[in-house]
Amino acid sequence: MANPNPTPVRAPATGAWWNDRRVRAVFYQIVFVLAVAAGIWVLVDNTIENLRARGLRTGFDFLGARSGIPISDSIIPWDPDDTFGRAYLVGILNTLRVGIVGIILATILGTIVGIARLSQNWLVSKLASIYVETIRNIPLLLQLIFIYALFGFALPEQLDPLVIGGGFFLSKGGLMFPLLKLEAAHYAAGSVFLVSFAAMIVYNVWAKRRQNATGVAPPRLLPSLAMLLLPTIIVFLAMGAPAEFDVAAKTRFRFIGGGAIGPEFLTVLLGLVIYTAAFIAEIVRSGILAVSYGQTEAAGALGLTRGQTLRLVLLPQALRVIIPPMTSQYLNLVKNSSLALIAGYQDVVAIENMTMNQTGRALEAIMLIMAVYLTISLSISLAMNTYNKRIALKER
């Protein structure tokens, strides 16, 4: 029987070697790579030449110089005497802070809204639709400006804040909350908690294995909770249960003390979460709808409740559809956080802009910003792709 896909038998090269297709293919690729390299070389060389001609200094030595710039919101201690290098670090941490918290909250809100849009309750599904259609059709920049202005108008004066109780205050200065004064007992309890947490995971893995092996499910919720909390509470109580809080107190100008989340951070966080959640909601909805209705019926036939159907049947299958577009939403959220400077939140872009203005090193500062976003985005991509591989359909 003749081979249905015969490999074309190449006739021996009759003409000159430059008529050989393989030689040409290699040749074109070499030419292309050389052209790209030459282009890059010309650009770099030109830039260096121009910078020299204008007497502009280049290099990253400015990172070690005293900055003198003010930074209002920082996780690590900041003083204007610190260097531009440390300012860069503060900026990165601020970007990461709003990015990580934003991704977590946007995922939760987006999932809830996405499921709500599929709800059989007319009011719930319509509200979710209105939310999604309104939010994702208004530019994020406008939403940020709107939210920040709203805080400026709606929140009470700083000297006359809204007392929420328990040491919580809300005002134009943001949300103030009590901070626990850390003592030995807290560190001890924290360590015990970490150990308990590990033990709980070990127990759950064991329980799962046992269920798979014997079909008998050991109780999981109550023992888990007990393992997690009891030792911590016992240690804490045994060490005298110190619970002294640092609460914000009224001074001449504003409430100082305790912890505080400024309206700048709140604006950026809220803006990013509300905006991204609208997109995530649609991704979640499409993921759930991608699972055929037969699966729901089958789950019903097995006697699973609606909640169990969602949790055990629909979501695991939907995740395969959801994860890839979700990854790009996470990337968007982090990149959109560069709009933060509109609301006076000092993320890495805002701080590098200040650095640029004070040192005149525009090229270097932009490169530093790009390096941050590239690193964060690639990390998210890597993590999400790894997760995607784990949940992808295993074909056997």
Place this chain on the structure above:
Amino acid sequence: MKKLAIAAAAFAAAALVAGPALAGKDLDNIRKRGSLVCGVNTGLAGFSIADTQGRWTGIDVDVCRAIAAAIFGDANKVQFKPTSAQQRFQALQSGEVDVLSRNTTWTLTRDASLGMIFTGVTFYDGQGFMVAKKLGVKSARELDGAEICVQSGTTTELNLTDFLKANNMGKAKAIVFEKIEEATAAFFSGRCQAYTTDASGLASTRSKDAKNPDDFVILPELISKEPLGPAVRRGDEEFFAIVKWVLYAMVEAEEYGVDRANVDQMKGSPNPAVKRLLGVDAKNDMGKLLGLKADWAYQVIKQVGNYGDIYDRNVGPKTPLKLERGLNALWSKGGLQYAPPIR
């Protein structure tokens, strides 16, 4: 922004200096044209701003009128050219304007490397603080613990951190905004208890953006030096001298109590200094030495006013800007305005 503007202007200047030099022709050109072309701000209340009829007012504008009055005997022979912060130096260097009277800070770099030269100081400005009156703050040193709104990217933020450090005000917190509009909006919405920028900018913002300007006070401390004054191109010493001595004449006039209202009576003053200033004595003609008419200073004071007239009319306590004289008082009253003798 300021730094970028300076850098851009420096390049432009270098390009111009290399070209053919304009030597001593400026005054001739002005006379031939029959009017002075004056580079002013596009709109800064109290310094140079056009009203709905297109009539310009402000200190910087009045300085231009005074120069025209000295040269032509007519304060109206001025064309005003609004310039942005980025264009201003180029406009002067290229000859588009004869004099730049546009709240520009006199610094060494600008004086020495931009092909221009400053003629004097019409307004001693400096970075200051504004707070709500109800807080009862009397001095910037009391602001420890306050939040201070500031625009980023200029020397303003550096001056602020230096001031807070120097005065051990570690609990004060700067809230930094990219644009000046964002910073002022945040301040007036109550986000910050204080706002800092140049004192003239504070006064301007207060008169323009505050719902009730009387609710806000500008604190007396100035934490940086920002002397503002007119500048001319290098290369025409005669014109440079005229602009310089017009400014001095206005200060001298205030010193001797000669103002817009009484200048005609003062012509009969027995005081020799006043006589010299107003050019009453033909044997003692100061104007001739400058290449002007004998009554050059009289025309300046009659048509525009002395320094005090200009200050009070544009930015003084009775205007919306409500700026006290402070550093801009005469030297004899504790300020810095001082004129070499006209003799």
